[in-house]
Amino acid sequence: MLLFVFQFALGPDRERLAGTLPGLLWLGFILSGLLGLGRTFLVERENDCWEGLLLAPGDKSAIYVGKLVGNILLMLVIETILLVLFGFFFNLDLASALPGLAVVIALGTVAFAAVGTLFAAMTAQVRARELLFPVLLLPVEAPVLLATVKATEAVLLGETLGSVAHWLKLLAAADVVYVAVGVLTFDFVMEG
């Protein structure tokens, strides 16, 4: 559906489409990611497994890492599907850009899911969670989105990864910082 809206908004102008495509691609990833991430802990809430999680022995950060890995895998699957659809509908040459694209998407997804999983655990315990989750998550992810969109743009234009090394470093730094903060603070989110 998203793909149709993009096509309606941009019309048949191929040049303009090519310029805005990286942004649109990530917009798609984010929207699908928001839906998935926001529901990370809903199952536990609904069938009362939450108490079980709280009572589980050992480090709570293990729960975080588990949920994080699950979210990353889920997002990667969705992103692959979206990417194929994008390539199909907008007639992109994905094959040549694929290795670079994979690196960018992997780095960006980890950063997105790391904060998303942490925030999902918080907002699961709050009223108006559907509203609060994106409001909290999107501003924090602003640097990640900027970096991924810029890097994707360069990769789709056929440039090498070396030319966007600074963006990749930023993404890697974001990954490390977000995961570290998530692991360290998750205990406090899961206390009650």
Next chain:
Amino acid sequence: MRTLLGGVTLAGLVGGLVMGLGIAPREMTQGNVQRIMYLHVPSVWVAYLAFAVVLVASIVYLVRRAEAADRLAHASAEVGVLFTGLTIATGSIWGKPTWGTWWTWDARLTTVSILFVMYLGYLLLRGMIDDRERGARFAAVLGIVAAFNIPLVHFSVLWWRTLHQPPSLMKPGPTMPGIIVAALLVNFAAFTLLYVYFVSRRTRVLRLEAEAEA
């Protein structure tokens, strides 16, 4: 004590205004418009100071569970958002005659507005949670995430684009006459005092609210 602090702050603000708007010379190319710098630059300083305090107070809260630290973080975030807003407003007013536009997607404008939205979310989260202790915990986590995010926001937006003039105070070499520097420093001091005053008032109100509820 608090009243005295308020008095000193008021004197400092008046003194800073007199120095900035009256005594300091008119800037050559920009004219009187440049004088808004005396409010703009100290505002952004206070905003960053406030967010740094949020970070420290959040960590202290999570480690020690001192409610005072939580109230400090809360008050500091509120004042920080206020001054971030002031920074954007004064910058806009200055930008219209100087750059010819209210808003441009320049690096620092973008950075500051992202911070603004980020900490608005922080205050929103606090408002949404009824349970006091849980609210304090979540807010502390968010305060830490947001603070660690500031450098990332800064660099990402910087590489994206920049149009803003580099900071004029720390540059080596005498670029500004002494009186302008003096006026700016007085304003820095006055704004910092104002921040301390606001935060001390606000933490007091928060403490009284907590006592009234208990």
